[in-house]
Amino acid sequence: MTTDAEPLATTAPPAPERTARAKQSLGSRLAEAASGGLVRVFLMVVGLFWLVPTIGLLLSSLRPSQDVAASGWWEVFTKPSQLTFESYGELLKNGDITSSLLNTVAITVPATVLVVVVGALAGYAFAWMDFPGRDWWFLAVVGLLVVPVQVALIPVAELFGKIGLFGSVVGVILFHVGFGLPFAVFLLRNFFAEIPRELLEAARLDGAGELRLFARVVMPLGGPAIASLGIFQFLWVWNDMLVALIFSDSGSQPITVALQTQMRQFGNNIDVLAPGAFISMVIPLAVFFAFQRQFVSGVMAGAVK
Amino acid sequence: MASATAAGTGPSPEGPPVPVAPKSRRSVTGTRRTVAALFLLPALVLLGALVVYPIGYSLIRSFYDQSGDAFAGFDNYEALFTDDGIRTALKNNVVWVVFAPTVATALGLIFAVLTERVRWGTAFKLVVFMPMAISMLAAGIIFRLVYDQDPDKGVANAVWVGVHDTFAESSAFPKAHPGRQSPLEPAGGGAFVTKQPVALGETVVLPLVGVAPDRMPDGAKQAAPAEPEDGRITGTTWQDFTRGKGSGTPGGVDSTELGYPGMRIEAVKDGEVVASATAAGDGTFTLPAEADGALLRLPADNFKEPYNGLDWLGPSLVTPAVIGSYVWMWAGFAMVLIAAGLAGVPRELLEAARVDGASEWQVFRRVTVPLLAPVLAVVVVTLMINVLKVFDLVFIIAPGSSQDDANVLALELYRKGFASDQPGIASAIAVFLLLLVIPVMWFNVRRLRREVRR
Numbered sequence: 001m002t003t004d005a006e007p008l009a010t011t012a013p014p015a016p017e018r019t020a021r022a023k024q025s026l027g028s029r030l031a032e033a034a035s036g037g038l039v040r041v042f043l044m045v046v047g048l049f050w051l052v053p054t055i056g057l058l059l060s061s062l063r064p065s066q067d068v069a070a071s072g073w074w075e076v077f078t079k080p081s082q083l084t085f086e087s088y089g090e091l092l093k094n095g096d097i098t099s100s101l102l103n104t105v106a107i108t109v110p111a112t113v114l115v116v117v118v119g120a121l122a123g124y125a126f127a128w129m130d131f132p133g134r135d136w137w138f139l140a141v142v143g144l145l146v147v148p149v150q151v152a153l154i155p156v157a158e159l160f161g162k163i164g165l166f167g168s169v170v171g172v173i174l175f176h177v178g179f180g181l182p183f184a185v186f187l188l189r190n191f192f193a194e195i196p197r198e199l200l201e202a203a204r205l206d207g208a209g210e211l212r213l214f215a216r217v218v219m220p221l222g223g224p225a226i227a228s229l230g231i232f233q234f235l236w237v238w239n240d241m242l243v244a245l246i247f248s249d250s251g252s253q254p255i256t257v258a259l260q261t262q263m264r265q266f267g268n269n270i271d272v273l274a275p276g277a278f279i280s281m282v283i284p285l286a287v288f289f290a291f292q293r294q295f296v297s298g299v300m301a302g303a304v305k
Numbered sequence: 306m307a308s309a310t311a312a313g314t315g316p317s318p319e320g321p322p323v324p325v326a327p328k329s330r331r332s333v334t335g336t337r338r339t340v341a342a343l344f345l346l347p348a349l350v351l352l353g354a355l356v357v358y359p360i361g362y363s364l365i366r367s368f369y370d371q372s373g374d375a376f377a378g379f380d381n382y383e384a385l386f387t388d389d390g391i392r393t394a395l396k397n398n399v400v401w402v403v404f405a406p407t408v409a410t411a412l413g414l415i416f417a418v419l420t421e422r423v424r425w426g427t428a429f430k431l432v433v434f435m436p437m438a439i440s441m442l443a444a445g446i447i448f449r450l451v452y453d454q455d456p457d458k459g460v461a462n463a464v465w466v467g468v469h470d471t472f473a474e475s476s477a478f479p480k481a482h483p484g485r486q487s488p489l490e491p492a493g494g495g496a497f498v499t500k501q502p503v504a505l506g507e508t509v510v511l512p513l514v515g516v517a518p519d520r521m522p523d524g525a526k527q528a529a530p531a532e533p534e535d536g537r538i539t540g541t542t543w544q545d546f547t548r549g550k551g552s553g554t555p556g557g558v559d560s561t562e563l564g565y566p567g568m569r570i571e572a573v574k575d576g577e578v579v580a581s582a583t584a585a586g587d588g589t590f591t592l593p594a595e596a597d598g599a600l601l602r603l604p605a606d607n608f609k610e611p612y613n614g615l616d617w618l619g620p621s622l623v624t625p626a627v628i629g630s631y632v633w634m635w636a637g638f639a640m641v642l643i644a645a646g647l648a649g650v651p652r653e654l655l656e657a658a659r660v661d662g663a664s665e666w667q668v669f670r671r672v673t674v675p676l677l678a679p680v681l682a683v684v685v686v687t688l689m690i691n692v693l694k695v696f697d698l699v700f701i702i703a704p705g706s707s708q709d710d711a712n713v714l715a716l717e718l719y720r721k722g723f724a725s726d727q728p729g730i731a732s733a734i735a736v737f738l739l740l741l742v743i744p745v746m747w748f749n750v751r752r753l754r755r756e757v758r759r
Contacts, residue, residue, distance in 0.1 A: 178355025239440030
């Protein structure tokens with residue numbers, strides 16, 4: 001349903017001002033031109049304001065640590081010779097960082113795939129199967145949309161402790177799947193419910209079983225919603241720190257937690273933190289730029305999370 | 306509510322936000338219930354174990370004491386309002402909930418409306434929306450750098466000090482003060498004044514010490530003794546200190562010593578400034594005849610500490626500073642949702658108002674904003690829920706020294722539950738957070754029930 005939401009590129013149709021403009025005096029047209037200029041300047045300043053923090057991180061990550069300790073990143077504009085990939089090179093030799101990057105991938109990919117598959121199975125059942133209390137069950141799941149993850153931290157930590165999942169990648173994955181499911185079921189059920197009934201019936205007449213119908217008809221048709229959900233969940237899990245902070249240990253921690261443990265010495269280790277933070281941002285930013293449209297619709301549908 | 310309504314702000318706002326399934330959605334496949342159960346099982350098991358069971362567990366745990374053995378009644382909830390740490394957290398959460406969503410939404414609204422008027426609106430939106438894609442940890446590191454106290458390193462203070470110094474002159478001689486056997490004495494408020502009045506034709510020496518060599522102004526030249534002049538008062542003010550040799554001749558202008566260019570000198574009679582002068586590069590100055598019999602004063606302006614900007618991450622500013630970083634992350638979210646809503650506003654309405662002679666501001670205030678009210682409400686409520694759970698930004702940006710002052714409930718829950726081993730109180734905080742979102746949960750379900758049933 002929400003898959004064709006507004007991409008960022010939406011610009012409203014240009015206001016049909018022609019007729020009004022003809023009636024305007026020269027003075028008010030001048031005033032309009034001036035305010036148009038003001039708007040441009042204002043937006044440019046704001047845009048710069050929004051970019052500067054990130055640029056600061058990028059340039060800090062590209063300067064040798066002794067320069068970072070001595071002066072601000074803007075010094076590279078006068079001394080471009082400072083720029084170097086030294087810190088990145090050092091960082092990639094740091095075993096903690098590289099293994100935590102691998103952990104991030106090892107957590108994010110399964111957590112995304114599982115949420116899509118499990119959510120789609122349930123979404124399909126809620127949309128097209130008949131069983132008692134179906135709508136009530138669905139509403140109960142929707143009710144869980146806004147439950148804060150904080151509520152589950154202590155109980156699940158205890159639960160994982162009992163069954164030996166505490167500190168493992170699997171535990172982190174499961175937690176993300178659990179808290180990703182309400183949104184997944186909500187989004188996919190609503191999307192699947194729009195599939196034309198005839199398509200499903202035709203497939204049924206061809207003798208397709210329930211599982212086959214799901215895999216061959218429903219999933220492909222659900223592509224746009226699945227893409228939105230997948231991208232949203234991917235970014236959510238990739239960017240998570242809190243859940244991993246609690247459920248992972250030093251061997252299974254993702255990059256966010258590895259960098260967080262460095263925060264204590266903030267100031268002396270910008271050469272680790274800045275490039276580390278930037279590396280952790282590269283994949284989400286690439287996903288964001290590549291799948292803007294799906295991301296926006298995911299964000300719009302998942303506003304509550 | 307948020308999810309369902311937000312979804313309805315797509316390009317076809319007239320379409321139903323939640324699609325209604327065909328009238329009879331009796332299973333097309335004539336499924337047996339066991340099959341349905343199998344499809345649902347994985348989701349229900351995971352939701353039950355990881356979301357529903359924890360809610361019940363937290364609820365019960367919140368009524369037990371620290372060890373979990375003894376029933377504690379409402380003690381843990383009482384702690385919510387008596388424990389200092391939690392009270393600070395509550396207070397900060399109120400500040401967060403009031404300011405962060407409104408500021409982010411207001412900015413989002415302004416950006417959404419204004420970007421419609423420029424050709425590069427899409428690029429602008431990309432820039433503002435981009436922070437949503439990165440982790441709060443990365444945003445936290447970004448803003449730790451931005452808020453660095455040292456104006457030579459943190460961009461926030463660099464800009465702030467730059468603006469400040471444009472309007473308020475900075476002083477050149479922060480730590481300067483009279484040495485031993487000086488003719489000068491402190492006059493209160495950081496100024497220095499001569500012990501004896503001056504007379505016409507005299508040459509005055511105003512020696513000071515204490516300016517670090519690398520902090521001396523660029524225009525400082527070798528100090529020169531002043532030439533006496535009839536009908537005037539002349540003098541020298543300089544750094545009476547020779548490196549390696551101590552103070553040279555105390556009170557005497559030595560060839561190795563530097564003048565204080567730009568030092569202001571005032572002649573004061575009976576508390577009134579009767580004349581003033583500014584020292585040249587070699588430290589010499591000349592006062593007119595009016596200064597006869599006056600005391601010479603070096604006003605405090607000369608010795609002000611250089612302005613070092615704001616202590617962004619100190620106790621009093623840390624919460625607004627972290628809220629600033631949150632707004633940086635989430636204003637784009639508000640902007641995109643509002644822009645989508647704006648695209649659905651009928652252009653004719655705006656045009657009609659313009660033709661009727663309404664100014665752009667009136668069109669915005671009287672037509673656009675009321676039409677967008679539902680979207681604005683969704684955005685604000687969504688951000689409020691989000692803000693209740695804010696953790697990472699505070700945890701990362703607030704340095705250890707001011708983390709107590711920046712505390713919020715989600716952070717306090719983490720500290721109580723995992724750092725200080727008080728799961729009872731942590732559970733009470735969790736239940737409290739849950740209670741705060743229950744109205745939204747109820748609204749979501751009620752709204753959807755109507756649509757599912759239709």
